[in-house]
Amino acid sequence: MGNNDVASKSIMRKILSTIPFQHPDQVEMHTHRLEHLKTDSEHLVQFDGPDDPYNPLNWTFTKKAVTTILYGLITMGSAWASSAYSPAISDIEKGYQISNEVGQLGTSLFLLGVGLGPLLWAPCSEVYGRKIAVLGPYAIATILSFATAVSKDIQSIMITRFFTGFFGSAPITNVGGVLADIWSPEHRALAVTIYALTLVSGTVIAPVVGGALVVQDISWRWTEYITGIIMGLVWLLGLIFLDESFPPVLLVYKSRRLRLRSGNWALHAQHEEWDTSLGELASKYLIRPFQLLLTPICFLIALYASFVYGILYLSLASFPIEFQELRGWNALIGSLPFLALLVGFLLGALVNIINQRFYAKKFRANNNRPVPEARLPPMMIGSVFFAAGLFILGWTSGSNIFWFGSICGAVSTGLGFFTIFQAALNYLIDTFQKYSASAVAVNTFLRSLFAGCFPLFVNKMFHRMGVPWASSVLGFISVGLIPIPFLFYIYGQRLRARSKWSKGSV
Known part of the structure; x- marks a missing residue:
């Protein structure tokens, strides 16, 4: 048994030696007579100037x-x-x-x-x-x-x-x-x-x-x-x-x-100097995202983006109720209103593209540095369209009402969704520049949580309350969220200056 234990430990040591997430203590056994000499910075491999075609920014x-x-x-x-x-x-x-x-x-x-x-x-x-x-x-x-x-x-x-x-x-x-x-x-x-x-x-x-x-x-x-x-x-x-x-x-x-x-084996990239540890990665992708979530900007923007994302997946269950059960359309015709959402997405994309001119102007005026608040005008417009779309969808759902009204509601909801969804993503990236990966990670986690939960209650909610009032409840919540982009457009810069996570964006 003793020999088996020694052999097992030896095999385990070999396996662990191939894993990049080792603790430094595990490699103290490795020595070299020249290990005290540091590699000269001239051996650090970098891009060949700002115009290097190998740099992805210059593709x-x-x-x-x-x-x-x-x-x-x-x-x-x-x-x-x-x-x-x-x-x-x-x-x-x-x-x-x-x-x-x-x-x-x-x-x-x-x-x-x-x-x-x-x-x-x-x-x-x-x-x-x-x-x-x-x-x-x-x-x-x-x-x-x-x-x-x-x-x-x-x-x-x-x-x-x-x-x-x-x-x-x-x-x-x-x-x-x-x-x-x-x-x-x-x-x-x-x-x-x-x-x-x-x-x-x-x-x-x-x-x-x-x-x-x-x-x-x-x-x-x-x-x-x-x-x-x-x-x-x-x-x-x-x-x-x-x-x-x-x-x-x-x-x-x-x-x-x-x-x-x-044949110069001293040449290396800075990424090869990074002794990756589980602790460092856990801090960046497990702890830091939720630290960012405690800041007013990240919490409210992620909450708003998550809510509208949840509504998108809620519609997968609510549209069949409104268009198939109430109007008696079959599965194919009853699914076509999803294309109205797509039309809304395209209109929302157009709004974002038009806003790019405004953003570029602010960007150049700020010495070619990001201006997070310049990302918010589409979100400000979309917040109104999103709430309005939910009310229109709800109160035009009756089989005795011409279906075009409901389709217009879906287009309005889609326009609002897309402008809110994209502006939120851009605003988080510009605000938390150095920590944008963590901000996007917590946004993805929260919106997936909302999107996963919303379809579970939609069936009972829409059947017990009725489509008009069920949609109206969601619409009233949306109305309560409308001030978020307006407040950050006015006070966002001051809030960014106060947070250690976003000071670099000021």
Whole structure:
């Protein structure tokens, strides 16, 4: 037994030596007679000046555009997976003899996975780079979509849905970092608009495709097969055409090539000096995000963004009640109002693009430094449209009222959602510049929590209160949130100056 213990410890020591998250005490056994000599700073590999084409900020416009679009499509695949399940719920309820609330868990568990995933995938992207931290987990999410399709019991469906969300959250978590890598703050808003548009469009297009499958009496499993096929195709495109964009990791690649070519083994990148520890990563992605959440700006902006995101997923369950139950439309026609949300998203994107002129003017006047409050005008406009859309949706839901009113309400809600959602993301990034990864991480966690919980109560709420008053309750909450962007537009700079997390943005 003694020899076995020694052998086991030896094997374990070898395994631990390959893990980059070791504590410094574990490597004290390693010594060298020249270890007291420090490497000269001249051996540090950096970009060759501000115009180095290897620097992602200096990539050609075409390469930046292709990278943005491909990562957007990859993210759309995850968003598609989140809502493609929704039209299948009624068939799953009948097939497995479960309640609507249990059926809705398939959406809620997926979004719970999306909320937890950033705690792992965000640190991975900063250690190993963006591409592997996105495409690696995304490949597993693709496989799990097919696993959901072939599940034989409700437990398997729920488990695979959760882990599809967990692994599928990788692009949702890290694509914002990619956009920061390749676009300057002055031009990033347009890229974020395209990214956000692909993210939310997948959420509203998938139910329409699912509704078409239901009308054709095709098995609910095809909602998952199609999801897996879409995710697999965009994953393959990403694998072929995407390049790494994280500058520290790119410099590691550069230093490796230089060492091999020159034989000068002292050449290295600063990222290689980073002795990554679990404690440091835990502080950045587990502790710091919730410290930021305690600041007024992060809490209220994340709360508002999370609420509107929750309403988006609530609509996956409320639209069938309003348009199929009350109006008697079939699954396909009843899902078409989701396209009205998409029209609203497009109008919201246009508002954000128009605001970019205003932002660019403020940016140049501030010595080419970000001006967070200049991101808020679209949110100020959208807050009114969002609340109004909810009231219109509710009070035009009767079967005796022409359906065009409800469609207008959906367009208004979509416009409000998109402007609030994107402006919140941009405002957090500009406000917490040095800690933007943590701010985005806690925003993703909170909005996924809201989006996962909202579908669970919508069925009882809308049936017991009625569609008009259920929508009105949500509308009144939205009205209460309207002052948030206006207050930060006026007092945001003073609040930023008082916080240690946002002083750098003043």
